[in-house]
Every structure is written in C-alpha cells, then in structure tokens.
Amino acid sequence: MFPWLAAGHITPFLHLSNDLAGRGFTITFITPQKAIDRLGHLNRHPNLITFHPLTLPPVDGLPAGVETASEVPIELTHFLCVAMDRTRDQVEAVVRGTRAKLVVFDMAHWVPDITRPLGIRSVNYTVLGASAIAIVLVPARGLEKGKVLTEDELAVPPPGYPSSTVVLRRGYEAGLLGFLFMPYGEATTFWERISLGMKGCDALAMRTCEEIEGKLCGYLGEQYDKPVFLTGPVLPEPSEDRLEVDRWAKWLGRFEPGSVVFCAFGSQVFLERDQFQELVLGFELSGHPFLVALKPPFGASTTEEALPEGFEERVKGRGIVTGEWVEQVAILNHPSVGCFVNHCGFGSMWESLTSRCQIVMVPHLADQVLNTRLMAGELRVGLEVERGEKGWVSKEKVSEAIQCVMNSGNELGCSLRENHEKWRGVFSDPGFMSRYIDKFVQNVNELVKS
Numbered sequence: 214m215f216p217w218l219a220a221g222h223i224t225p226f227l228h229l230s231n232d233l234a235g236r237g238f239t240i241t242f243i244t245p246q247k248a249i250d251r252l253g254h255l256n257r258h259p260n261l262i263t264f265h266p267l268t269l270p271p272v273d274g275l276p277a278g279v280e281t282a283s284e285v286p287i288e289l290t291h292f293l294c295v296a297m298d299r300t301r302d303q304v305e306a307v308v309r310g311t312r313a314k315l316v317v318f319d320m321a322h323w324v325p326d327i328t329r330p331l332g333i334r335s336v337n338y339t340v341l342g343a344s345a346i347a348i349v350l351v352p353a354r355g356l357e358k359g360k361v362l363t364e365d366e367l368a369v370p371p372p373g374y375p376s377s378t379v380v381l382r383r384g385y386e387a388g389l390l391g392f393l394f395m396p397y398g399e400a401t402t403f404w405e406r407i408s409l410g411m412k413g414c415d416a417l418a419m420r421t422c423e424e425i426e427g428k429l430c431g432y433l434g435e436q437y438d439k440p441v442f443l444t445g446p447v448l449p450e451p452s453e454d455r456l457e458v459d460r461w462a463k464w465l466g467r468f469e470p471g472s473v474v475f476c477a478f479g480s481q482v483f484l485e486r487d488q489f490q491e492l493v494l495g496f497e498l499s500g501h502p503f504l505v506a507l508k509p510p511f512g513a514s515t516t517e518e519a520l521p522e523g524f525e526e527r528v529k530g531r532g533i534v535t536g537e538w539v540e541q542v543a544i545l546n547h548p549s550v551g552c553f554v555n556h557c558g559f560g561s562m563w564e565s566l567t568s569r570c571q572i573v574m575v576p577h578l579a580d581q582v583l584n585t586r587l588m589a590g591e592l593r594v595g596l597e598v599e600r601g602e603k604g605w606v607s608k609e610k611v612s613e614a615i616q617c618v619m620n621s622g623n624e625l626g627c628s629l630r631e632n633h634e635k636w637r638g639v640f641s642d643p644g645f646m647s648r649y650i651d652k653f654v655q656n657v658n659e660l661v662k663s
C-alpha cells in the first residue's frame with residue numbers, strides 16, 4: 214500500500230488494509246513516520262500490516278521535517294510530491310524485498326514502471342470521488358503535455374460525462390480546476406501524474422459504490438479501457454468511543470441530544486483570516502451550541518488568536534473553536550451532536566453519510582464541490598452553503614443553512630433528514646461494506662493470477 218502523503222488518502226488506504234488483512238492479506242504500508250505517528254493507531258492488524266517508514270529527501274521549497282500534506286499550505290504540496298518522487302528507489306526496494314504480488318497506489322504514477330518489469334500487478338486506488346476524476350482527468354478531454362484548458366472549457370463536462378448535476382459551475386468553481394495544470398512533483402503537472410498512473414496500472418479501484426457513483430465509475434472504465442474495482446467507502450466499524458475519556462465528551466455531554474453543531478474542514482484546508490472570522494461569526498449568529506475544529510487561518514500561529522474581538526467571551530459556555538486535531542468520527546457519533554458542517558472532502562463526506570447528523574457543506578477544492586453536488590443535488594441529503602462573489606461565505610448564509618437543517622419545522626430540513634436516514638440505512642446495512650470488500654478481494658485475486 215503506497216498512498217499519497219495526506220491524511221485524506223492515508224486514512225482510507227489504512228481502512229482498506231484492515232479489511233484485506235481481515236481476509237488473510239499480508240500488507241506492507243509505505244508512509245512517512247509522522248503519518249505512522251498520527252494515524253498508525255488505525256491499524257487493526259499489526260501482525261499482518263507492517264508499516265515501512267518512508268524517508269523523504271530534503272527538497273528546496275519544502276520546509277525541513279515536513280512529511281505530510283497537512284503540515285503545509287496546499288501550494289507547497291508540489292514540493293512534498295517532488296520529495297515523494299525521489300523515494301522511488303526506496304519503494305522499489307520494498308516491493309522487491311517483500312516479494313509483493315500487488316502494489317496499490319494513487320499519486321506515485323511511476324509505480325507501474327517498477328511493478329511491470331517485476332511481473333507483478335498494480336492497482337491505482339482513487340480515494341477522491343469518481344466525479345473528481347471523470348469530470349476532467351479522462352482521455353475524452355484530449356489533454357496533452359503543455360496544453361491548458363480555459364475556465365470556460367473546464368466548465369463544460371467531457372463528452373459522455375454521465376451527470377448534469379455533479380458538475381462545476383462556470384467561473385469561480387471551474388477555476389478551481391486550474392491547479393491541474395500546475396507543476397506537481399518531479400517533471401509532471403497534477404493532471405499528467407493522475408493520467409499516467411491510471412493509464413499505467415493494471416486496474417482502477419475507486420473508494421465508492423455502485424449505488425451513488427456507478428455511472429461515473431462505468432464512464433471511467435470505458436475511458437481508460439480498464440477494469441474498475443469498487444471497494445465501497447471502507448469506513449471502520451465505529452470503534453469504542455474514544456471520546457469517553459476525552460475532554461470533548463465532557464463538554465458535549467452538557468447539551469441536549471442532537472443540539473450541537475460540529476464543524477471541521479479536513480486536513481488540508483487553510484482559510485484566509487477574514488473568511489475564518491466570518492465563518493465563526495456565522496456559528497455565533499445561528500444561536501446553536503457549536504464545536505468548531507479548524508486549522509489556524511493564513512498568517513495566524515493559533516486558531517484562538519485569530520478569533521474576532523470579544524468572540525470567546527460572547528460564546529463562552531455555548532461555543533468552542535479549537536485548532537486541535539479532534540476525533541471527528543467519535544464526535545459525529547456523540548449523542549449531543551446533531552449537525553456536521555464540513556468541506557465535503559471525500560472521507561468526511563462518507564463519515565457524514567453514515568452519521569445521524571444533519572449535513573451542511575462548505576466545499577473548498579474542486580473535488581469537494583463535486584462531492585457537495587452529489588450530496589445536495591443527487592442524494593439530497595445535505596445543504597450547500599451559498600457562496601457570494603468570488604466564493605465569499607457570509608455569516609448570514611452559514612447561520613441560515615444551520616437553522617434550516619436544525620429547525621424541525623423546516624420542510625427542506627425535514628426532507629434532507631428523511632433522505633439521509635434512507636441512505637444511512639443502505640450504508641449501515643451490515644452486509645453493505647463487506648460485500649464490496651469481498652468482491653474487491655475476488656477482483657484482486659483474479660488480477661494477480663491473470
């Protein structure tokens with residue numbers, strides 16, 4: 214297993230590893246020591262899943278000691294990717310040394326160049342939504358080295374794209390795809406890296422399911438002329454609630470069931486200071502108790518110091534804004550929490566879907582916008598906060614969205630709750646996830662034998 218060096222990628226790769234180890238696979242998990250320190254506790258089969266600490270070489274532009282994407286603003290992750298590209302020899306040595314039969318990777322497009330000469334198989338595992346790939350990273354786009362698509366071209370889905378809802382609007386949203394043409398890693402742009410990895414591997418795998426992204430996955434299979442294996446959401450069974458001993462459990466325990474609004478924006482989102490302050494004022498304005506876990510905004514060393522004047526005093530006892538990494542899944546399972554305001558990163562999307570919370574979404578990156586369209590436009594299980602000019606999120610719109618979903622008399626809020634309950638029933642059906650893993654194991658075994 215060799216995921217991109219970001220929590221939103223390492224986490225699902227680890228959950229998949231747990232599922233496969235539970236079915237007799239022996240796994241070497243290649244990732245930096247800092248990721249092992251933060252996420253290693255997710256390993257449920259330490260006797261079958263062995264971490265191999267990746268040593269990143271120093272790279273100009275990458276602050277010393279940085280090993281994961283959550284330590285740097287997203288603009289610097291290009292240099293982190295360069296560092297990852299320079300670990301190719303280490304990865305090859307692990308593949309040879311462990312006599313692996315299969316390598317599962319995502320951003321290291323050069324893995325097939327290692328596995329093919331060794332006569333072993335590689336699977337490119339996408340842990341973003343299928344829409345994030347299908348909307349732009351497909352041959353139908355006619356992308357080639359040096360070619361850059363304009364915002365207007367990006368706002369039009371590629372030929373054959375199977376959805377008119379899960380799309381990016383013209384202007385600001387289509388512009389979010391601009392990063393695809395930027396340098397990302399050694400001598401590649403982001404889109405080249407993804408396309409090369411998907412063209413070079415033996416099969417595509419997607420962290421999704423037929424029920425919500427079947428058409429998109431079918432489209433990808435046609436476009437790449439490759440088998441597409443679905444793993445389902447690979448979410449862990451809710452473990453014993455780690456919050457019991459945590460201070461958040463005590464704080465949350467003081468509120469009525471389902472009354473607290475929880476907000477987190479994943480491991481890679483950094484807000485501008487003014488937008489950060491406007492957002493937290495929206496929670497204050499909503500009138501509901503809230504627990505907000507957000508990284509410090511640009512230019513601030515701590516989240517607390519960036520809070521608006523007098524804010525902490527005004528909300529004392531009702532609301533907390535912390536810069537700490539919190540146990541998101543445990544908080545979502547806490548009976549006092551009734552609403553999850555999130556960025557719709559794919560991991561958080563799945564965790565919101567399988568929670569009992571009402572869902573409000575404030576996407577930041579292109580794939581998060583697409584995930585939001587799927588959730589709000591197709592599944593109709595959550596509410597997207599309307600953005601103003603240039604993507605500004607006002608405190609009024611944040612407050613309105615929270616009040617809409619939290620007000621039991623609100624018609625839209627009720628229909629979202631009903632739809633969410635229906636889909637939660639599908640995903641929490643005991644056999645749902647294991648059926649996908651069983652099928653994935655069958656696919657992989659056939660691939661390795663082929």
Ligand SMILES: C[C@@H]1O[C@H](OP(=O)(O)OP(=O)(O)OC[C@H]2O[C@@H](n3ccc(=O)[nH]c3=O)[C@H](O)[C@@H]2O)[C@H](O)[C@H](O)[C@H]1O
Pocket residue numbers: 219220221222224340341342477478479480481482506537538539540541542557558559560561562564578580581
């Ligand atoms: C896949 C891709 O990678 C990135 O992941 P990112 O970390 O931002 O967000 P998630 O996928 O929700 O992953 C974040 C993971 O961190 C967990 N968490 C987060 C904050 C916290 O305080 N405590 C926690 O336990 C959370 O429960 C989730 O499992 C980008 O978003 C991208 O848009 C997304 O689609």
